[in-house]
Amino acid sequence: MPAHNAYVIVGAGLAGAKAAQTLREEGFDGPLVLLGEEAEHPYERPPLSKGYLLGKEERDVVYVHPPRWYTDQKVDLRLGVRVTAVDPAAHEVTLDDGSRVGYAKLLLTTGSSPRLLPVPGADLDGVHTLRRLADSDRIKDAFASASRVAVIGAGWIGLETTAAARAAGAEVTVLEAAELPLLRVLGPEAAQVFADLHTDHGVDLRCGVQVAEITGADGRANGVLLDDGSRVDADAVVVGVGVTPDIGLAEAAGLEIGNGVRVDAALRTSEPDIHAAGDVADAFHPLLGKHIRVEHWANALNQPQAAARAMLGQDVAYDRVPYFFTDQYDLGMEYTGYVEPGGYDQVVFRGxxxxxxxxxxxxxxxxxxxxxxxxxxxxxxPIRALVTSGRPVDPARLADPDVPLGDLL
Known part of the structure; x- marks a missing residue:
């Protein structure tokens, strides 16, 4: 029978690695097991669609810790293993080789997986999604040889890979179902900025279109057919139409599920000895007064640190304001806060x-x-302070570059 005194983390990405780090920093000196399905040491995802994909950063930049860190910190890092089941009653997880690992506390950082297009040809060679390091390697190789690239989906991944394809010298056509890129996230007022950015850089941006099929020859993609009968030729196709949280283990274990694994402000699931953090967690946010699931890097960085402290019995409520960033061509952007689609009544521009x-x-x-x-x-x-203050501001002063943001608090 396996021992049940270990803290076990399922998912060896950024969230899992930061949770392990925090547990050690907070004084936990017991057995600590980190289980990862990939063969790679834990790594961060932003470089996969930004600096590493562009060839501006070396591969080592993606890793959360040097390999030796896990040995030095006595973290039992097991790579290339898949957890097939979680048994809350027995306090055990089962691995794909049939072995079991007992736990005293369990953290799920299983992340998310790219959505696939439900159209013919979506499984052809030359059709790429971007989630893992190996995906970025394949896309980088494809961009190096492709003269024409089709990108399906004008979200963050779609637009960042578009910028990388243009930097590699490829002609790029972006196909987006909505009327503007990032429309659901930014609304029409700000989304137009990104539409103009890409068209100014020579991208053929087609919005309000529906993909009917990815065409191919000899098993390899060679274009995209739209439902109006038009066709876009392509040597490579990138699909970036969002992700879905990997809730399978949690759901099969009987944990409460919402828009992900439902957790409270301490990242605790409906089973008190199981926590969840990162992309997979549908967490109650004290500031917003509702459950939200955040898929961005900063959440995977910070939320598991709170979960680790909660696992140690500390009084924790994760209330950090969501944050994300992007780099595309000569545009760098940071976004702080949370707005549901259509959940605002005014956009104020300073500049x-x-x-x-x-x-x-x-x-x-x-x-x-x-x-x-x-x-x-x-x-x-100061933007974060304005968001968290909850106090009304004067829109005219908010728009005035001569008024320091701190003076609006």
């Missing part, structure tokens, strides 16, 4: 958006819900 050097604020009832700084730096902290 003209057409210059691509501005801050946009989303407001509801005069309160700042979120802010996005584009090529304007060192303003994340």
């Amino acid at each position: 003209p958006p057409e210059t691509r050097e501005f801050i946009a604020f989303w407001l509801s009832g005069g309160r700042v819900l979120a802010g996005m700084n584009v090529n304007v730096w060192d303003v994340t902290d």
